[in-house]
Structures are given as structure tokens and as C-alpha cells.
Amino acid sequence: GNSVTQMEGPVTLSEEAFLTINCTYTATGYPSLFWYVQYPGEGLQLLLKATKADDKGSNKGFEATYRKETTSFHLEKGSVQVSDSAVYFCALPGASKLTFGTGTRLQVTL
Amino acid sequence: GAGVSQTPSNKVTEKGKYVELRCDPISGHTALYWYRQSLGQGPEFLIYFQGTGAADDSGLPNDRFFAVRPEGSVSTLKIQRTERGDSAVYLCASSLIPRHTQYFGPGTRLTVL
Numbered sequence: 001g002n003s004v005t006q007m008e009g010p011v012t013l014s015e016e017a018f019l020t021i022n023c024t025y026t027a028t029g030y031p032s033l034f035w036y037v038q039y040p041g042e043g044l045q046l047l048l049k050a051t052k053a054d055d056k057g058s059n060k061g062f063e064a065t066y067r068k069e070t071t072s073f074h075l076e077k078g079s080v081q082v083s084d085s086a087v088y089f090c091a092l093p094g095a096s097k098l099t100f101g102t103g104t105r106l107q108v109t110l
Numbered sequence: 111g112a113g114v115s116q117t118p119s120n121k122v123t124e125k126g127k128y129v130e131l132r133c134d135p136i137s138g139h140t141a142l143y144w145y146r147q148s149l150g151q152g153p154e155f156l157i158y159f160q161g162t163g164a165a166d167d168s169g170l171p172n173d174r175f176f177a178v179r180p181e182g183s184v185s186t187l188k189i190q191r192t193e194r195g196d197s198a199v200y201l202c203a204s205s206l207i208p209r210h211t212q213y214f215g216p217g218t219r220l221t222v223l
Contacts, residue, residue, distance in 0.1 A: 004152075036214075043114075044153070044201065044214040089152050096166040097143060098203075098212060100152030 002027045002092050006101030009087075013080055013108050021075040021104045023064075023090030033057075033066055033073040034091040034098070044089070047075075080108045112136065114173045116202050122221045123192055130220045131187040135204030139164035140211060142185050144177055145201040153201050159185060160208055 007022040019064060025033065035047040035057070048057035050066040050073065062077045078106050084109045090101040115134040123129050135142050141160055145153035155169040159179045167177075174192075179185040189196055199219050203212040 034211075043216040044203075046211060046213070049211070091152075093209060096158040096208065097155035097169070098145075098153070099155070102150070102152050 002031075002094050002099045004090050004092050004099055004101040005071070006104050008102070009105040012108050013106070014019065015082055015108055015110055016079045017064075017108075019077040019080045021088055021090075021106070023073045023075065023091070023101060025071050025073065025081060027071075027091050027092055027094075030068060031093055033064070034093070035062070035064055035073070035075050036089040036091055036100070038087045038089065038103070040086065047088070078095050080106070081107045082110060084108050114202055114204055114213055115214040116200075118217050118218060119216065120219045122166050122223065125192060125194060127192050127222075129189050129192055129220065131189075131200050131220070133185045133187070133202030133204075133215060135183065136213055137183075137201070139204035139206050139213075140182070141205045141208045141210070141212075142179060143203040143205075144185070144187050145203065147199045147201055147217070149198075156187070156204075158208075163205075170213075171201070189220075192220075194222050196220060197222045 003026045032047045032051045037047045048059040050057040053068040087103045091098045117138045144156040147153045158166045162182045177187045199217040203214045203216045205212045
């Protein structure tokens, strides 16, 4: 079955630092891939997605490239802000559901 | 436009009681999903509706859990004889059609004492 493995957190960075959150997946075929974000006290929001291999999803300065060779979809941002502090989830769609990673908590400090 | 809404936002109950959690999807979305998120974990799938019917209920943990969507819009997740292990945030999501992007509600935090 589908599975997603995310790097464990928490990740603590200073403002303007570079961010990488690793995500690898196991799936049949080449599904779409998603990153969701959960800000404190809020619901899950779709951050970005890629629908096929070599696609790059981007939003709010975040990027992730769908790499079928390494079955990865790592999330990156060149310069994080305090407002990026949240929990980030990598997700893989199946026929009827999303399979999520365990989430990575990001804490950005001044 | 309105997003997915869930009520109540918080529910505290005692072990053994019955609870109902409500989800109001985005208008026009035919697919509706329920997930459960335990502390420190990612959401785990419970059940998926296409229209009025449960197309996949393989994630329901046992027969104490049941969900309905009688008119193809609002859905209710029902939990009988609640146990302390049922404490979690219950998330609802909807999508325009199956396999499209899922949009999540804010969740209902259930605490079983």
C-alpha cells in the first residue's frame, strides 16, 4: 500500500535560514504529491502540489520537486519567516483517501 | 465562499457515551472524507463518501464508528460507547469530485474522560 515517510521534527531555525523538510514515498505508479500545512489553531491547508514526475509545486516561497528516481518530494524555502512556524505534512493520494506523513513541526525564531 | 465547516469545535464526553460530529462540505463537492488525527500524528483515513453512499469505510476502527450522508451534502460521524482511546481531532474534508484536491475543515476535538 501507499506510505509516506517524513523527517522527524521539531525543526528549529532562525529567521531567514534555509529550510528543507524531507519526504519520501512508496506508491504504485506515479501519483500526485501534496504538502499540507497546519498553522497553530487552524485547520489543514493545501500548501502546494505536483501532479507528475519532475513537476515543481510552489506557493508562498515554498517549493517541492517531484523526483520519481528517488521517490522524494522534499519541501524547501530559501528564507523562512516567523510566520512559517507550523506543522507540515507530506501527503500521497490513493483511490479514495490521502495518506499522510507524521508531520514535521517547524519553529522559526527571531 | 464558505469552506468546510465542522461542529462542534470541541466535544467533551464521558466514557461510554454516544457522540455525533457534523461536517458541512463545500457546496457542490460530491466527495466527502473523514480522518482522525491523534496528537503528534498525521491524519488517518476513516471513511469516504461519493454522494450519499460510503464508497470506502475501510478506515473505521470498529463497529462503534458509523457515518452517514443521507442527502449527499452534510455528513455525521457517530461514535457509540466512546472510549478514552477515541480522543483525537476528527477532520472532515471535501473535494469537487473524487481524486481532486481535498479541502479540510477546522476539525472537532473530541475528549473522552
